[in-house]
Amino acid sequence: MGEYATLWALAKRDGLFPILQHRTYTTLTKYFLETSIPTIVNLNCSLVWNSMNLHVYNKLNKGERSKIAEEGIYIDGYPTSVSLFHRHRNEIMKEFRFKKQFVERAQAELYRLRENRQNVVFVGVHVRRTDYSQFLKGRFQAQLVGEVYFTRAMDYFRKKFPSSLFVVASDDMDWCRSHLKPINNDVVFAGNRNTENPAEDMALLAACNHTIISYGNFGFWSAYLGGGEVVLAGNISSVPTELQHSIRSANISNWQFFPGF
Structure with a gap:
């Protein structure tokens, strides 16, 4: 997702003119509606790609970038800005x-988790371990x-929100149950750890009002798609x-780093 964006x-x-690698296209279209960037297999082109990383590419001036693009540019590594x-x-x-x-499943799960609570503020919690x-x-x-x-x-x-309900998703739910202590039953362990279908957890976290994340791209995109306030681990x-x-360079409003330790 970071590479695509x-x-x-x-x-x-x-x-x-952007072109996706086919494996990226195949992965994204499993979970998201049709993307606007075409995959290379749908295009009849025979470019000789110039491979470089994002940092090197961005150091070129606009004229240099335009000239090298005539033959095609392949941004290698894991480019995310x-x-x-x-x-x-x-x-x-x-x-x-x-x-x-995925949207319907997430909304149904939040409705179930709400139970008889009033004015619930859902806070997604992603714990990467x-x-x-x-x-x-x-x-x-x-x-x-x-x-x-x-x-x-x-x-x-x-x-800040006394009616907060923390919706936890993680790749280590046993650790979460042992260490994330609820107060008045305000923590629910809703993640499914289904790595074969990660969109279920991401859609659930993105449907929350606010988010707490640790690190990693999965947590980032869960929070970014959700909007609201985001707390993430710093230092x-x-x-x-x-x-x-x-993330710091982007200066995203309502995102703040809390000390990790």
């Missing part, structure tokens, strides 16, 4: 509209945030992750 914004900025696509937020949101079944532990340690000499961070973030929303390492840096 960045490609869309790059093409708009530079007046170029929140500051670049956030200025087109309204249009980007139209690119990521969940298919009907498992595979991310080794990534943080190896790449940034950092560790996963724990109970202290999530309690701090939840208490913030409890104070988890001496060097910010690429995504953290990109």
Whole structure:
């Protein structure tokens, strides 16, 4: 999703024609309505692609970018620039509209979770663990945030919205049940951990009014599609992750970093 949004914004900025890799197109169209960027297999073109990463490409001036684009540019790596696509937020949101079944399932689940509560403010909580532990340690000499961070973030929303109901989704629901302590039954563990169908959890989190996330693209997009206030973990390492840096650069209103520890 980050690659798609960045490609869309790059093409708009530079007046170029964007083309998706077919695997990206195939993945996105499982969960979202038809995207506006075509896949390469639908086009009859035989360009010789110039491969470069996003940082190198952005250092070129407009004339250089236009000249090299004549032969086609392949942006390699995992190009994501929140500051670049956030200025087109309204249009980007139209690119990521969940298919009907995911929207209906999310709304039905929130209705079920509401029960007899009045004036509920849903706060989605995404807890990324498992595979991310080794990534943080190896790449940034950092560790996963724990109970202290999530309690701090939840208490913030409890104070601001006394009728908050925290809707938790995670790849480690056992950890969540052991460490995210409810007050007056205000925490529900609704995530399904179905990695084969991640759109179910993302659509559920995006349907909430506000969001608490730890790190990672799944949490970012769950919060970004949802709108509202967002709390995310900061100061988890001496060097910010690429995504953290990109989010800070975008200066998104109603997003704030809380200390991770």
